Amino acid sequence: MPYLLVLPTLLYLAIFFAYPMVSALQLAVQADVRYLNLRAEPDVTAERLPGTIAMQTVVDIIDRERGEEELASGRTRPIFWYLVEAQTVDEETVTGWVNQRNIFVESRTESVTGRINDGEPVTEWTTRHIRTMVNDFRFNSALRNTMLMIVIILPIQFVVAIIMALVLQAQPRGSTMFLYIFAIPLGISDLAxxxxxxxxxxxxGFINSFLVQMGILDSPFIFIASGQLGWILLAIVLAEVWRATSIVMVIVVSGLQAIPRDYLESGQVFGATLWQRIRYIVLPLLRPSLQVALILRTILAFQVFAVVIAISGGDVFTVLANETFRWYDRGDGGYNNPNVAAAYAGLIMIISLAISFFYLRAIRSQEETTG
Amino acid sequence: MLFLRKSLPPDQRWALFRNWVRRMGVYALAILISLWILLPIWLIATMAFSTRSNVRSFPKPFFPDPISTDTMQFFLNAEGILSSTGNSLIVAFATLALSTIIATPAGYAISRFVFRGRDAVRLGILSVRAFPIVILAVPLAVTFINLGIYDSLWSLALLHTALVLPTSVLVIASVFASVPYELEEAAQVFGCTPTMAFFRVVMPLTLPGIAAAGIFAFVTSWNEVFAAVLLTLTNRTLPAQILFSLDKASDPFKFAGGFFMLVPSIIFIFFIRRYLFSMWGQVTK
Incomplete structure (x- = not known):
């Protein structure tokens, strides 16, 4: 009975999580290509010779033969077969027959060379998409900006979230109202x-309005422009801290609620200052919550996308998610290449898994050393 | 302010004074953080309710003068905005319905039954909730193209459901866990079948919580940008439509659009504020 009730959820998650993740990696390292095998005789049923020939290979025509092909309607039509000498993908030379549909020749009766232009579709492993991704001129800056963002945003978010949680925990009058205000960003999209x-x-904008009205600046300062990576980064960091600190706060608050009041009170009785109580009682007991929040926030930070586009337009400053979109995008600004987009998605997945694993290991070994 | 009272001994007054300072410090911090969150919302709201010429003016005023719906109207009448808002509503409601239908039985099972593999199921559901949609969207888009259901609102709703399902299951499980099983037993003692007991007794008590999970699903879908821009082409949702208009949009469009996107979130968070902790807080348990 309970299995029946959870089954739909598990099936759904398998279809929409497990399958796409496998398929993302597959798209990134596989390519659909066509290869041709020559035939031993000028006949479609003849045995295929070993050694595959890549498309666009130029081949020497040794002989030709006019055959006939039966159509589905029962009628026959003439078809040319060519005996060719060709280089395979392993750089061996093979001689065999090829049908006129698989080869391009200038003249059916005169040409001495032709170009192979059709074959059997094959899915093969390739590092081509990954190479395209790594060699793209935006790759390095996207990777650097994403990492920089995470390294700057996370510490700020955790300090602010812990302060917010402690303020709520102190239960000032009107704390339900403050809780609501602190929680508003939970519902705000990154685009907004x-x-x-x-x-x-x-x-x-408002910052320039303020600075000019206060007389600090004479004319507006241009924050968002192509040379101003520092200012763009600052704007994105502020937007992310503004938007995404609340979720850390909620996790920290529920972690705080699990800490027995006696611990804090006994700390107070023995004369621990506020800072000592936070450092030696609250933070160690919060460690599991902080660990979860850290993993969650790091993984979510890789999704930052609309914030970057809304603030910088997406060209002067870019991040990994933005590149994933650019390579997938089928519109004017995009490259319409899902394989490279999948390579970016796979990269994001691998980095986030590696970081989560690192957090878990680092925090566990710390526990071991401190006993 | 008790510490001002002269009748008290000085050390007691000192302790009371320190207590007072601490309380005021907490207030000051609470108000400061509230301002940090509310001020940007206020500023974009003033822009959304100014005239378009005021939006373009510099320096910008702190209060809208005069208050006008000109900018909002300009945004709402811009090409594609109304239809994409409709699309967003369709996707969000479909996500709400689908996730509630799938998540409610699972949440009930997890909270009510002790079965082999329950912890594994919980953990599995927990671990997928943090997965970036960036990873899922590209291969799903390719799959949808192959299946011929690309650029459809329903396929987007399917993906959004996957996105909210883990959270919905956990919230609904915690909601069911808050209704004592004894109530169900009592109903059965008085002649209800288990199904009747569920619909007559448990359902009315858990409806607000399930509704909160539904609202959460709605807001998540309403806000979601990345999958929406990847999976839709002609049937854009509102965030996708705004994102694609950004490079040629004027400031009034951007400000009004930002404000328009904000409003539902602010309202909905108010309704589900009681459930915030069961929604996000219980990850550590």
Whole structure:
């Protein structure tokens, strides 16, 4: 009975999580290509010779023969067969027959060379998409910016989230209202957050309005421009801290609620200062919550995408998710290449798994050394 | 302010004073953080309710003067906005319905039955909730193209359901766990079948919680951008439509669009605020 009830969920998750993840890796390392095998006789039923020939290989024509081909309607039509000498993909020379549909010749009766242009579809393993990704001129900056963002955003988010949680834990009057306000960003999309911070950082935006009205600046300062990576990064970091700190806060608050009050009270009785209580009682007991929040936030940070586009337009500053989109995009701005997009997706998956694994290991070994 | 009272001994007054300072410090921090969150929302709201010429003006005022719906109207009348809002609503409601239908039995099973592999199921559901949609969207888009269901709102709703399903299951499980099993037993003692007991007794008590999970699914779907831009081409949802218009959009369009996207989130978070902790907090348990 319980199995029956959870079955739909498990099936659904298998279809929409397990399958795409496998399929993402597959798309990234496989390619559909066509290869041709020559035939021993000028006949479609003849034995295939070993040694595959790649498309666009130029071959020497030794002999030709006019055959006949039976159509589905029962009528026959003439068809040319060519005896060719060709280089295989293993750089061996084979001689065999090829049908006119698989080879391009200038003249059916006169040409002495032809070009192979059709064959059997084969799926093969390839590093081509990964090479295309790594050699792309935006790859390095996307990787660097993503890592930089994570390294800067996460510590700020955790400090702010712990402060927010401690404030709520102190239960000031109106704490339910404060909880609601602190939780508002949970429902805000990264696109909306990006647009909000765009309105602050744009040339005629609120920050410039404020600075000019206060007399600090004479004319608006251009934050978002191609030479200004630092300012763009700052705007994105602020937008992300603004939007995504609440989820860390919620996790920390529920972790705090699990800490027995006696621990803190006994700390107070023995004269521990607020900082000592946080450092030696709260933080160690919060470790499991912080660990989960850290993994969650790191993985989610790889999704940052609309914020970057809304603030910077996506060209002067780019991140991995943005590149995934650019390579997939079938519109004017995109490259319409799902394989390279899948390579980016696979890269994101591998990095996030590696980081999660690292966190788990690092935190566990720390526990072992401290006993 | 008790510490000002002269009748108390000085050391007690000192302790009371320190207590007062600490309380004020907490208030100051709470208000500071609230301002940090609310100020940007206020600023974009003032832009959304100014005239378009005021939106373009510099320096920008802190209060809208005059208050006008001109910018909002301009945004809503822009090409594709109304239809994409409709699309977003369809996808969000489909996600809500589908995720609730699939997640409710699973949540009930996890909270009510002790069965072999329960912890594995819980853990499995937990571990997929954090997976970046960036990874899922590309291969699913390719699959949908092969299956011929690309660029359809339903395929997007299917993906959004996968996205919210783990959270929905866990929230609904915690909601069922909060209703004592004794109530169900009592109903059965008074002659209800287990199914009747579920619909007559448990369902009414858990409906608000299940509704909260549904609202969460709705908001997630409404906000989701990446899969939406990948999976739809002509049937864009609102975030996808805004994202694709950004490079040629004017500031009034961007500000009003940002505000328009914000409003449902702010309202919905208000309704589900009681369930926030069972939604995100229980990851560590």
């Amino acid at each position: 957050a990006g647009l909000v911070w765009y309105s602050l950082f744009t040339q005629r």
